[in-house]
Amino acid sequence: MGPVPFxxxxxxxxxxxSLEALLKRDDHLLLKARSGDQALELLLKHDVALALVDVQMPGLNGFxxxxxxRGNERTRRIPIIFVTAGTADGRRFxxxxxxxxxFIQKPIEPDVLRSKVEVFFELYRQRQRLAAQRDELAAQAEALKEAATHKDILLREINHRIKNLFSLTAGLISLSARPATSVAELELDLKSRMGALARAHELTLPDFNGAGDSGSSATTLSxxxxxxxxxxxxxxGPHVTINGSDAPLKGTALTSLALLLHELTTNAAKxxxxxxxxxxxxxxxxxADEQLSLSWDERGVPTLGGAPEREGFGTKLEQAALRGLGGSIxxxxxSSGLRLELNIPLEKLVM
Known part of the structure; x- marks a missing residue:
């Protein structure tokens, strides 16, 4: 903490x-004014612990x-001790x-002055500590609020992922069962699909341990x-073809793009x-032109009547991923199926 102003x-x-000589300390900031007007100017700039004011001054006197x-909101709570040579009760009143x-009588007794000033020094320090504690508590409350928000988002994402995984698993079982001629063939095909699904799902996860061995490692778009x-x-069937250019991916861009593509693929599978x-x-x-363009063209299955009427949590995940990538869709x-265009700045893919 800095020095306390008086x-x-x-x-x-x-x-x-004389007052300065009596009160000078490293943790005191002594502000001096030769008139009431100068004092008011200083009070506009400084929040002081105490004002020691001479009563008899030309122009604006101490009273x-x-x-x-007392008539100003900024200064009304500043303690005032009058320094006076008079002892009349009317003046004190x-x-x-x-x-x-x-009041402090002139001539000033140094020990009396210092003891009175020390009381207001400690009061000022206590206010500073309370203000610091208040700010710390406010920061902690905001951090807890933010953590609760993140927790809610995480729980919604977990719920969304679990529902999608159950739906995808049911779809994969159906796809594997159609061409299978035996239980063994079905089991082999289904294991292969589930393993691939697990690897794809892992790519959508961030690197929780910072070791670089999960979703944040480098790969390519292809x-x-x-x-x-x-x-x-x-x-x-169904059949998938991937053609065109390739681009490197790493860092948070990999996780964001994997999450986005996983969401698109999940919707296509459902x-x-x-x-x-x-x-x-x-x-x-x-x-081209520092821009990655991805064309996604679904055919063979009619759409279900166009865009959904309401935005679900999957849409919010998609929007968050797009914001992180600086992209657009x-x-x-x-009638023959969904077609979409995804555009992302190339520089965002390696950040």
Whole structure:
């Protein structure tokens, strides 16, 4: 903490010098004013622990200064001790009426002055500590609020993922069962699809341990696409083709793009081209003018009447991933199937 400010007000320089000599300490900031007007100027800049004010001053005297201080919201709570040579009861009454907390008689006794100033020094320090504790508690409360928000989002994402995994698993069982001629063949095909689904799902997870051995490791867009659509491919359909350019991926961009593509693939497996052996998904990637463009074309399965009427949590995940990538997406709900265009700045893919 910095030094505690005190205001010394007296029209005589020698009196100010004497007060300064008595109170000078490394943890005291002594502000000196030769008039009531100068004192008011200093009070606009500093929040002082105590004002030591001489009563008899030309122009604005000590009582008038105190009344002005009490009339201002910024200065009304500043303690005032009057320094006076007079002892009249009427003067004391007016001083207390003006807002004084105490009087000090001239000539000043050094020990008396220091003991009174020390009381207000400690009060000021206590206010500083309380303010610091209040700010710390406010920061902790905000952090707890943010953590609770993140927890809610995480729980919703977990719920969303679990529901999608159950739906995808049911779809994969159905796809594997159609061409299977025996239980053993079904088991082998299903294990292969579930393993591919697990690997694709892992790519959507961030690196929780910072070791670089999970979703934040480097790969390429082509490898990512193949890993994510692999669980849904089969020689008897549905069919997936991936053509065009490739691009490196790493860091948070890999997780964000994997999450986005996983969401698109999940929707295609639940409602679109990957939900039926007759379906076909064509993915075309191009890179030009520092921009990655991905064309996603679903065919063979009619759309369910166009865009959904309401946004689910999956849409919120998609929007969050797009924000992280600085990308955009445009959908065309055709009668033959969904077509969309995804655009992402190339520089965002390696951040």
């Amino acid at each position: 205001l010394l007000v007296d029209d005589l320089e020698e009196n100010l010098v 008038e200064l105190a009344e002005l201080m 007016r001083g207390y009426e003006a807002g004084a907390v105490d 490898a990512l696409l193949k890993a994510i659509v692999a669980p849904h491919e089969h020689s008897d 409602y679109g081209a990957l939900s039926n052996p007759a379906g076909h998904l064509a993915i075309e990637v191009s890179a 445009r959908r065309d709900w055709r």
